[in-house]
Amino acid sequence: MHHFTYRDGRLHAEDVDVTTLADAVGTPFYCYSTATLERHYNLFAKAVGAPKSRVFFAMKANSNLAVLQTLARLGAGADTVSEGEIRKAMAAGIPADAIVFSGVGKADQELAHAVDVGLHQVNIETEGELHALSRIAAAKGRRQDAVFRINPDIGAGGHAKITTGSDANKFGISLSEAERLYTVAANLPGIRMMGLAVHIGSQIRVLDELQAAFTRLRALTERLGGQGHRVERLDLGGGLGIPYEMEEAVDHGPDLIHAYAEMVTRTFAGLDVELAFEPGRLIVGNAGILVTRALTLNPRAAKTILVVDAAMNDLIRPAMYDAFHDIWPVVAPAQGAGTQLYDVVGPICESGDTFATGRTLPEAQPGDLVALMTAGAYGAVMSSTYNSRLLVPEVMVRGAEWAVVRPRPSFEDLIGLDRVPAWLAPRS
Ligand code: LLP
Secondary structure, eight states, X not given: OOSEEEETTEEEETTEEHHHHHHHHOSSEEEEEHHHHHHHHHHHHHHTTTTTSEEEEXXXXXXXXXXHHHHHHTTOEEEESSHHHHHHHHHTTOOGGGEEEOOSOOOHHHHHHHHHHTOSEEEEOSHHXXXXXXXXXXXXXXXXXXXXXXXXXXXXXXXXXXXXXXXXXXXXXXXXXXXXXXXXXXXXXXXXXXXXXXXXXXXXXXXXXXXXXXXXXXXXXXXXXXXXXXXXXXXXXXXXXXXXXXXXXXXXXXXXXXXXXXXXXXXXXXXXXXXXXXXXXXXXXXXXXXXXXXXXXXXXXXXXXEEESXXXXXXXXXXXXXXXXXXXXXXXXOTTOOEEEEEEEOSSSSTTOEEEEXXXXXXXXXXXXXXXXXXXXXXXXXXXXXXXXXXXXXXEEETTEEEEXXXXXXXXXXXXXXXXXXXXXXXX
């Protein structure tokens, strides 16, 4: 469920008319709803039993400081994957002991930063990283709390590019290596092994694979315990999916969250461990939209190409994962107004710059505003300046209030990032 609804035929973000925002900020822009963020966070946190269990928001999904602070106020920690994310989380007021550092490859400098600031946990993915972290922490006279990210050889997710749990994927330590490495780790000076982590993919809507992976994690936990190892924490990753097709089931979210929480409780019943979760998409996905304006129409025999002012550099999910995003008119069509078959595309010089193919939508005219729905997760964070387009601004709404939480940069900002070498300078 989200808080983007029509009032008197005009799309509102909570109590704010989206057209007002478009007039004030210009298009395209991202718009986030505080009430939606809060609803999803609270729903998930309650279902999984926080604060007894811990919730680390996977900030790769959306790392705007305003989003992070909104969640931090509710008690969220952060799951980070780079020094930049660690620094951003801390800038948003999330304390180091509520930050987890995940990721397939971590530079020595990033590990040193993690140790220096005293992160809650580093999720180690390779034997090499284990030794690097121990060496770096020991040299500082410290021991870093860590867990092993296990590859359970069970993948899941909405697309091959976001499946992470199979042996063919680059992620985590093989189950067959886990016991040997846990023993190695237990004897290293700079590490305090706390447990295990798993994350098998993203946009998961069916729980079977997750349950199978968790069952393997439990069995490993018990084997390690039997060998006298300390396994106090299990980090169950993120991955729960959300409905992208609005017609589908408006309130499907709570059902899936509760089924998930119940499955987790069942799978780990009787085990004396602290559970942790790293949801990303589930928290922010439905809390954001990308608002764009129709530029022009290009009629073809079978359909009309609708060119809008947002492009794949602003929201890359359709181009990258063939992802579906619902498209809503910002001004609802009049009763009985016609529909048409559209390809909705951006202005970038690539055929992949297409948001929707063969979509039936209300008839649109140049100048009309449309919203790409469910764009709060992996939207703004994956944007780029391809085609020398400016990064899209972000707006946050709270009730009747709104604020620009990231302004649109200027063309001077864009051009000023580059430097021209001396040999190209005009000779005097
Ligand atoms: N934990 C780890 C270790 C992860 O790698 C991820 C996501 C998460 C948590 C959060 O997963 P979520 O709850 O959001 O599914 N850009 C893609 C999604 C990439 C997901 C990467 N890892 C997309 O737009 O669909």
